[in-house]
Amino acid sequence: MNKEFYRIxxxxxxxxxxxxxxxxxARAAGEDIIDLGMGNPDLPTPAHIVEKLKEVVTDxxxxxxxxxxxxxxxxxxxxxxxxxxxxxxxDPETECIVTLGSKEGFANLAMAxxxxxxVILCPNPSYPIHAFxxxxxxxxxxxxxxxxxxxxxxxxxxxxxxxxxxxxxxxLNFPANPTAQVVDLAFYExxxxxxxxHNVYVISDLAYAEIYFDGRPPPSVLxxxxxxxxxxEVSSLSKTYSMPGWRIGFAxxxxxxxxxxxxxxxxxxxxxxxxIQVASTAALxxxxxxxxxxxQTYKRRRDxxxxxxxxxxxxxxxxxxxxxxxxxxxxxxxxxxxxEFSKLLLREAKVAVxxxxxxxxxxDGFVRIALVENRQRIRQAARNxxxxxxxxxRALEDADRRAVGS
Numbered sequence: 001m002n003k004e005f006y007r008i009x010x011x012x013x014x015x016x017x018x019x020x021x022x023x024x025x026a027r028a029a030g031e032d033i034i035d036l037g038m039g040n041p042d043l044p045t046p047a048h049i050v051e052k053l054k055e056v057v058t059d060x061x062x063x064x065x066x067x068x069x070x071x072x073x074x075x076x077x078x079x080x081x082x083x084x085x086x087x088x089x090x091d092p093e094t095e096c097i098v099t100l101g102s103k104e105g106f107a108n109l110a111m112a113x114x115x116x117x118x119v120i121l122c123p124n125p126s127y128p129i130h131a132f133x134x135x136x137x138x139x140x141x142x143x144x145x146x147x148x149x150x151x152x153x154x155x156x157x158x159x160x161x162x163x164x165x166x167x168x169x170x171x172l173n174f175p176a177n178p179t180a181q182v183v184d185l186a187f188y189e190x191x192x193x194x195x196x197x198h199n200v201y202v203i204s205d206l207a208y209a210e211i212y213f214d215g216r217p218p219p220s221v222l223x224x225x226x227x228x229x230x231x232x233e234v235s236s237l238s239k240t241y242s243m244p245g246w247r248i249g250f251a252x253x254x255x256x257x258x259x260x261x262x263x264x265x266x267x268x269x270x271x272x273x274x275x276i277q278v279a280s281t282a283a284l285x286x287x288x289x290x291x292x293x294x295x296q297t298y299k300r301r302r303d304x305x306x307x308x309x310x311x312x313x314x315x316x317x318x319x320x321x322x323x324x325x326x327x328x329x330x331x332x333x334x335x336x337x338x339x340e341f342s343k344l345l346l347r348e349a350k351v352a353v354x355x356x357x358x359x360x361x362x363x364d365g366f367v368r369i370a371l372v373e374n375r376q377r378i379r380q381a382a383r384n385x386x387x388x389x390x391x392x393x394r395a396l397e398d399a400d401r402r403a404v405g406s
Contacts, residue, residue, distance in 0.1 A: 007136050015358035019342050023352050034381045037352040039177065039323060039370045043242040043297060046283070046290035053279035062278070066271035069262050070098025070250075074277045077284035078250050085209075086220040094255050095228070097262055100272055102207050102236040102249035103129045105261070108268065109203070109232070109251065110137040112260035119163045121156070121170040121200075125356060125363030127177045130205065142167065145362050147179060153190060160198050169201035175208040175218050178359045178368040179326045180319030182212070185219040192224045192231065201257065202231040207249075210240040210291050212321040213299045222253055232257040239323060240291055241283045248272055248280045298323050301371040301378060308382035313389040316369070325369040327353075332392050338364050349388035351381045 019037065026033050056062055069075070075092035082088045090096055099105030106129045114120065116138035122131045124143035131141045142163055144155045160167055172191065174183045195202050204221040212218055221231050232253040238244040251261055271277070305325060306318045316327040328334075333341045338355035345367075346352050354370070356363030373381070 007138075010135050011132065015339060015355055018339065019346060019352060019355060022343060022346050026346070026350070031350060033346070033350050033352055034373060034377050034384070035352045036369045036371075036373060036378075036381065037354045038372070039368075040372055041239060041242045041244055041323070042372045042374075043294055045242050045246070048286055048290075049241060049243070049279050049283045052282040053275050056275040056278045062274040064274075066274040066277060068265045068269055068271045070096070070271060071274065071277045071281075074098055074281045074284075077281045078252070081284050082220070082222070082252065085217070086223050088220060088222045090222075090252050095258055096250065096252050097258055097265070098271065098277065099234070099249040099251055099261075099265075100269065101238065101247040102205065102234045103133075104247070105234045105249050105251045106130065106203075106205070107133040107136065108264050109234070109257065109261050110134040110139065112264040113201070113257060114139040114168060117165070118168045119165060121159050121163075121167050123171060123173060123176070124361065125178055125359035125366075126171070126173060127205070128359065130171045130173060131360070139168070143360060143362070144170075146176065146181065147362075148181060152187075153194065156191070156194065160194075160200065166198070167200050169203055170195060171203045171205070172221065173205040173207075175212065175321035177205075177208065177322060178324055178354070178356070178363065178366075180322045180324055182218055182321050185223055188219060188221045188224050188227070192221065192227050195230055196226065200230070201254070202227070204231060204233040206233050206235045208239060208322040209235065211295055211298055211323055213295070213302065214320050218321060228253050228255075230254060237280055237283060240294075242294060243280070243283070246272075246276050246280065248276060298371050301373075301375055304375045304378050305369065305371065305382075308379050309385060312382045312386035314385060323371045325371070326356075327367050327369050329356075329365055329367065330389070332396065334365060338367050342367055345385075345388070348391075349381070349384040351384055 023033055075096045078096055079090040079092045082090050110133040114134055114137050118139045120134045120139050120141055121144050122141050123146040135141060142159050144159055206220055209218050221227050222233055232251055234251050236249040306316055309316050314330055316325050319325050329341050338357045342353050342355040354368040356366035
């Protein structure tokens, strides 16, 4: 039987697949590839969190089905985090839910709240699940350009006025993946006021709330008075505590949306493994010096990246937050686009990055560089880059020949 399924047909080819395949082939051939592509934290999970997992997993009672919306202790710990970090009070019973990472939370929230044909406003460039969670659910996406030189409120107003039907929701992500852009509380106040007037839900992704470098902690949209009337916020332990493989995330805010997500999840999963949830509770309630240590590690890596790449001939804006740098393609290579430039960089400099086109068409003039290698490896990447850029004419001729041949 040869049948194309509806939801699969709505998904375009995975832009990162070509670079990933090249990277795997090069490594299989014994090449030393410096991987600054996938945002996969390399820092170890703090020891006290791992020890709590080891302690709890020996109890056979914890091996049974868990709770789909999260064990009570973890939901209370998350509410306590919002209280001390943002001065936001959350009811752990009705305004919090534990998810299997933030991606699962987004995907199931999309299934819970949207219908085929509903319009969702999504930033572009953005993390792929922001758009494709709703695309898989059958909704229609209207992209809103984002960036330092974009008037976001003007773009939002234009999208709301010219969307038919009227938008159901808008997605926000600050600090942003991939652009590392940050906003202040006044920004959220303006967005919430506008969306309340136009009956638009706000879905905020706050996964990078604790990775910031300028001394000003990023705010939460839920700090805005009345935000919980329309807003839900998704976050994760993956980056804050270096727990990406543990798959623990959260959603908090609007009770109707939390209830809808809870109903959908109750049919789909029994929650994360209980020992992981208990260890995650220890992460939120325990000592927080590990968070500051991780933040300083990423800051040092950022500084080395910006300095060494500039010395090599590639000036990259210093990101104020996240574990990424959003790097404009060097002018000599701009005509290639982000995918071909990423492939060329991998082939010639042995450095893997993520093509900006994978985050939306407005990202095609950039690549995303992840701070997931130590400073020595970043300096090595810069040395490789310098050699590559010094022979740019030859590399461009080779790239042009390959393009003609394909």
